[in-house]
Each structure stands twice: as C-alpha cells, then as structure tokens.
Amino acid sequence: EKVSTMERRWTLNDFDIGKPLGRGKFGHVYLAREKKSNHIVALKVLFKSQLKQSQVEHQLRREVEIQSHLRHPNILRLYGYFYDQTRVYLILEYAAKGELYKELQKCKYFSERRAATYVASLARALIYLHGKHVIHRDIKPENLLIGVQGELKIADFGWSVHTFSRRRTMCGTLDYLPPEMVESVEHDASVDIWSLGVLCYEFLYGVPPFEAKEHSDTYRRIIKVDLKFPPKPIVSSAAKDLISQMLVKDSSRRLPLHKLLEHPWILHNADPSGIYRG
Numbered sequence: 001e002k003v004s005t006m007e008r009r010w011t012l013n014d015f016d017i018g019k020p021l022g023r024g025k026f027g028h029v030y031l032a033r034e035k036k037s038n039h040i041v042a043l044k045v046l047f048k049s050q051l052k053q054s055q056v057e058h059q060l061r062r063e064v065e066i067q068s069h070l071r072h073p074n075i076l077r078l079y080g081y082f083y084d085q086t087r088v089y090l091i092l093e094y095a096a097k098g099e100l101y102k103e104l105q106k107c108k109y110f111s112e113r114r115a116a117t118y119v120a121s122l123a124r125a126l127i128y129l130h131g132k133h134v135i136h137r138d139i140k141p142e143n144l145l146i147g148v149q150g151e152l153k154i155a156d157f158g159w160s161v162h163t164f165s166r167r168r169t170m171c172g173t174l175d176y177l178p179p180e181m182v183e184s185v186e187h188d189a190s191v192d193i194w195s196l197g198v199l200c201y202e203f204l205y206g207v208p209p210f211e212a213k214e215h216s217d218t219y220r221r222i223i224k225v226d227l228k229f230p231p232k233p234i235v236s237s238a239a240k241d242l243i244s245q246m247l248v249k250d251s252s253r254r255l256p257l258h259k260l261l262e263h264p265w266i267l268h269n270a271d272p273s274g275i276y277r278g
C-alpha cells in the first residue's frame, strides 16, 4: 500500500541527484529522482551548522510540520524530509519553469493578463492558507516558482513569521513589509494583502512601489504609503485602483482577498485556470 511520504524513512540513497537548481540562504536545491518510483523532485539541502548558527532549526521543524499538511495547486508540495550527520534534506515538488523573479527580470515587467493571472493564483493560495490560520508567507518574487504548465507556486515556508525581524534585517529586503510590520506592531493575515499589492505593482512596473536607495527611505515611504504610479509602462486605471485598495495603511481597510477575486481588473484579465499561456 502507498506509505504516506511523510512517514517513510528516506535516505540520500533513495535518490539520484541531478543538476543544481539554485542556491538559497540556508542551502542548495537540486533536481533529484526517487529511484523506486522514478518520481522527479527538488531536493533542498540545508546545513545543520548554518541552521544552528542562525537559530532557525526549531522554526524549520515548525514550518515543515505546517507545509507537510498543505495541499494547494499554488503552494509547492513538501513530500518529506530526512537528515544525516551534517545536513537536513527537504523533498519537494519540482517546479519545472523555475524562479518567477528571473522571468520578471527577463521581461522587465509582465502584461496585465499575466500579472492578474498570478495575483489571482496567489490570492487563492492565501485564502487557503488563512483558512488554515497560516499567515505571512513572505510572498516576494524570490519565493515564487513556475510549474511546468506555467502555474505559480509559493515555495517559501513562511520563515518570516518568527524570524522576519532578524531575517529581514539580515537579508535586507524591506520592500514587501507593511507599515504595521515596519513599525513592529502586531499583525494579522491582512499583512499578506499588503504584500500581494506590492507584488502586483512590481509585476506591472518591474520595481516595487516603495523602493529607495536607503533602508530608512524605504521605511519612510512605506509608513507614509508614498504610492506613485509612473507614466511608463502604461497601466490600466483598473489595475491602479486594485493596488490602491490593497496598499492601505489601516490594515482593516485593505481589500479582502475574496473581494480581490471579484475586482473588475482580475475578472477581466486573470485566466480562470491560473495558468498564463503567453
């Protein structure tokens, strides 16, 4: 019978390791094939020493626990994990079209149809996560992957919930933080609505809305909600209207995610299947 993948005692010998898929903060990700099933997966290798040094090992355990129970087409599956003397290995769904931010860099900014399709997919994934009382998945382009059909997958396990203060200052990007987090007051699921608004802006303009040279300037622009829409590229007023309803300082007044899915810009531009076919 099919043993649940989370219970199996996996070892490195169960896999043929393929090409590296990239290097993250805590380790490398490789293409791999499980020998018995020939199932292609991504294997993320984390060094215990680095996890200890950054005091995130308990956080990783908690996130793996959450992630292993999540099942959503726009959330990267975690099939299992195992460890040896020096490393922890995560067995993950493989996203064949790789990192979304590379795609964004390549085309500078996305069409309104592509941006709306991704934003709607992310909104559906966040509705699912909020329904499971999981918030703040740290949705920025670096943590988004593209599946073989062109569908979007959230790869990050929400490290940010407990480590966001150290982690953010550690690796710098504040662009996605809402005012309440920049001012380090308590936050709720509406932080994700803000981050999704930032992402929507970045999909359409190629840069995040509050970008500035210095951290202090980015903080100031976020707290002030200093939102400006450049004249180029030309973006529809419907898109600007949606972004303006998400980037609202008062978190209780941000457009709720289910209302986002009924917004004219989404209804008019997003592909209902969540797949951008180009």
Ligand SMILES: COCCOc1ccc2cc1OCC(=O)N(C)CCCNCc1c[nH]c3ncnc(c13)N2
Residues within 6 Å of the ligand: 021, 022, 023, 024, 025, 026, 027, 028, 029, 042, 044, 060, 076, 090, 092, 093, 094, 095, 096, 097, 098, 099, 142, 143, 145, 155, 156, 157
């Ligand atoms: C504690 O860790 C939690 C899980 O984090 C990840 C799971 C899977 C990931 C990436 C993850 O974190 C980010 C990261 O390591 N990089 C940015 C470097 C590698 C980029 N991946 C490239 C990639 C291409 N096709 C893929 N199919 C599946 N997963 C992938 C990739 N990467």
